[in-house]
Amino acid sequence: MNLFEKEALAKLKAEQLEQASAEEVLQYAVETFPKITLACSFGAEDVVLVDMLQKISPKTDIFYLDTDFHFKETYETRDRLADRYGLKFVRAAPELTPEEQAEKFGPELWKSNANECCNIRKVGPLTTILTKYDAWITGIRRDQAPTRANAKKVEYDAKFGLMKFNPLASWTNEDVWAYIRTNDVIYNPLHDRNYPSIGCEYCTRQVMPGEDPRAGRWSGQEKTECGLHK
Numbered sequence: 001m002n003l004f005e006k007e008a009l010a011k012l013k014a015e016q017l018e019q020a021s022a023e024e025v026l027q028y029a030v031e032t033f034p035k036i037t038l039a040c041s042f043g044a045e046d047v048v049l050v051d052m053l054q055k056i057s058p059k060t061d062i063f064y065l066d067t068d069f070h071f072k073e074t075y076e077t078r079d080r081l082a083d084r085y086g087l088k089f090v091r092a093a094p095e096l097t098p099e100e101q102a103e104k105f106g107p108e109l110w111k112s113n114a115n116e117c118c119n120i121r122k123v124g125p126l127t128t129i130l131t132k133y134d135a136w137i138t139g140i141r142r143d144q145a146p147t148r149a150n151a152k153k154v155e156y157d158a159k160f161g162l163m164k165f166n167p168l169a170s171w172t173n174e175d176v177w178a179y180i181r182t183n184d185v186i187y188n189p190l191h192d193r194n195y196p197s198i199g200c201e202y203c204t205r206q207v208m209p210g211e212d213p214r215a216g217r218w219s220g221q222e223k224t225e226c227g228l229h230k
């Protein structure tokens with residue numbers, strides 16, 4: 001399939017699957033693209049997808065971007081999920097250790113140049129790992145941020161050159177938490193401490209009442225996304 005055919009297929013399936021449930025989108029994705037993977041940040045949306053995937057296609061690879069800068073609660077959530085489902089998450093790691101990064105770019109690159117830091121610790125490892133697959137699954141939702149408002153349930157991801165599935169694109173935050181409660185899904189306890197969106201420890205703060213749920217990410221900077229999603 002050439003680029004135009006992939007884009008046309010994504011557009012057609014996005015229309016056909018717009019009213020489909022998240023499980024139906026996942027089912028279509030894993031059946032149509034055997035070389036598929038789920039990107040997991042261990043946030044609320046992603047643990048929903050981990051749970052669904054264990055019921056639909058438990059052998060599907062699930063990876064996480066280990067920036068080395070996650071909260072300890074995030075690593076603990078990874079381990080608790082792995083224990084419950086008996087799965088091993090694939091670790092996608094940066095080429096530079098934190099020490100090598102500090103030596104090359106100076107200390108606290110996340111303060112001096114957050115885009116460069118995200119490129120090294122997230123975008124680079126994501127680019128590498130996605131070359132092994134024909135499609136990836138993410139937990140992005142349209143109402144998370146204006147940058148995500150046009151997300152389709154099926155897209156052709158031109159940035160990384162593969163199909164992209166967003167089964168929760170039409171879900172609300174309430175839908176996510178209803179699924180977690182109903183299915184007793186393990187989740188990051190930081191969500192109960194005013195961290196609606198959780199990234200690296202250096203770039204995530206608690207959100208105050210009335211603030212946007214993503215206000216705690218790169219607070220004080222113009223940056224709102226890591227560069228993983230267009």
Ligand code: SF4
Binds near residue numbers: 114118
């Ligand atoms: S979120 Fe912050 S610490 Fe993490 S990779 Fe991006 S800039 Fe670096």
